[in-house]
Amino acid sequence: MNIHVGQLTLELTVGFVALFVLTKILGKTQISQITPFDFVSSIFLGELVGNAMYDDDTSIFVILYAITIWGSLVYIVEYITQKYKGTRKLLEGAPTIVIRKGYLDRRQLKKCKLDINQLQNLVRQKGYFSLREVEYAILETNGSLSIMPKYQYGSPNRQDLNMHTDQQPGLPVTLILDGEINMDNLSTAGISKKELINKVHEHGYKTVKEVLYAELSEGELLFMPMTDPKKP
Helix, strand or coil: CHHHHHHHHHHHHHHHHHHHHHHHHHCCHHHHCCCHHHHHHHHHHHHHHHHHHCCCCCCHHHHHHHHHHHHHHHHHHHHHHHHCHHHHHHHCCCCEEEEECCEECHHHHHHCCCCHHHHHHHHHHCCCCCHHHEEEEEECCCCCEEEEECHHHCCCCCCCCCCCCCCCCCCCEEEEECCEECHHHHHHHCCCHHHHHHHHHHCCCCCHHHEEEEEEECCEEEEEECCCCCCC
16 A cells, blocks of 8 residues: 555656646647647646556556657647648637627638527627627637727727717738738738838838738738847
8 A cells, every 4th residue: 555655646746747847848828828739638638647647557657758749749739830830720720700890700600610699608708798899709719709899888988088989990900920921811901912011121121031920900000020039
């Protein structure tokens, strides 16, 4: 009995340290932004380590080996999505606009397998109790809902401040991501590739490759540089 307890204590300690190190290596997004892939990975890894710890025939080496192999696979997937932008939609999913300009997008709701009751529940969790208060709603890859309210329902309430306006801000459009132009969004933003490149030059960048992120919001362009993390 004492040998079993001692072995279990050692295995739990080793498993705890190994999982702690693995979490540090994989990064904070594995916890704060769980995608469906991350969810499955967490369940599988938990079951794998848990069963190994309570199996008398399983050695500490097997536990460490299982954690190392599974952690390496997750790390490789994360590396691929960081290195190759085209794989992100397949491996991580993509945000989906389910409410556009105040109207439900039934096609996208059906695609996401999200019914109206579930959507209302997600909207209420964001503090809005009627769909008419929502201008845009985006279903994120981790299952959460991001909302842009209509101007009269924003915070602070513009009606309370006597700020009456008929102008509703549009949804920001991503034009450049990781040094590459998003061609699909150019037509949505109403800007040509040549005009965007000219704007890039006007903001002091020689090429699009020097721009990490660029978006068009309310008629204004925002540029963020491609900085080298090794430099201060």
